[in-house]
């Protein structure tokens with residue numbers, strides 16, 4: 148039986164472009180997917196609300212026509228694909244590439260992979276898809292009244308020195324807040340990091356390490372009432388007064404203590420730095436926040452690449468993050484097992 152790509156956002160994501168192309172072989176297959184997402188229970192005309200199988204046109208799979216009012220309905224309406232002449236299948240392949248290539252991709256590589264004759268087309272598609280990733284997210288993380296907590300920390304990023312004398316220059320301060328959850332123990336299995344794993348992430352460029360800056364960051368991204376773990380830096384002292392549970396950990400240059408109490412955020416910082424170094428040869432400070440947002444977009448959807456794919460195309464069904472139940476099922480931690488939750 149073919150996997151039902153129309154209903155499940157969490158089915159295994161295709162691992163190769165050929166595999167992806169078997170799911171979406173033609174513009175008609177892509178159009179069917181868009182139609183099923185928009186009208187789960189069958190077509191309803193947005194103009195006259197008439198519910199009946201619409202007219203279809205083999206030469207124009209992206210358009211349906213109402214049998215009653217005879218008006219056309221574009222399946223790309225309200226999506227990132229609206230009013231472009233690029234075939235649906237090219238958009239779908241493009242979104243697949245962007246969703247699955249964690250190292251990012253240049254417009255030239257993109258043009259080659261998609262077999263596009265014009266560089267400008269590749270550039271425009273990539274630009275539109277990335278716009279969905281670099282948009283900041285507004286909702287706050289953290290889960291008050293649970294056993295979860297949030298690790299908050301800052302790090303310096305960059306520091307490429309070119310003809311500026313000795314020392315480190317152009318470093319940018321970045322703050323992170325990440326949910327830390329606890330998976331249920333599996334009998335006979337020793338879990339990494341005591342079964343702790345990352346939930347949702349927020350990253351932000353900071354002007355400085357003052358209490359004002361760091362506490363404002365926490366206020367903006369973490370739900371009040373959440374338990375927050377930080378190092379003993381004094382700027383975090385007022386978190387308790389602002390309605391958070393706060394556990395400051397005396398780090399004082401002791402990396403073992405940091406590793407024990409702030410392991411997830413440190414792992415994220417190290418991955419983030421590797422990613423920034425590896426694919427962009429360093430990022431200028433004024434563009435760093437966009438890259439942080441892109442990193443966050445991928446990170447928060449890493450177990451649900453179909454959500455990333457759909458979100459990039461701007462098509463419905465996107466949930467901003469997996470639910471607690473979904474994450475707690477253990478599916479992501481044991482992708483080969485059937486799940487034990």
Ligand SMILES: [Zn+2]
Nearest residue numbers: 192195213216
């Ligand atoms: Zn109609």
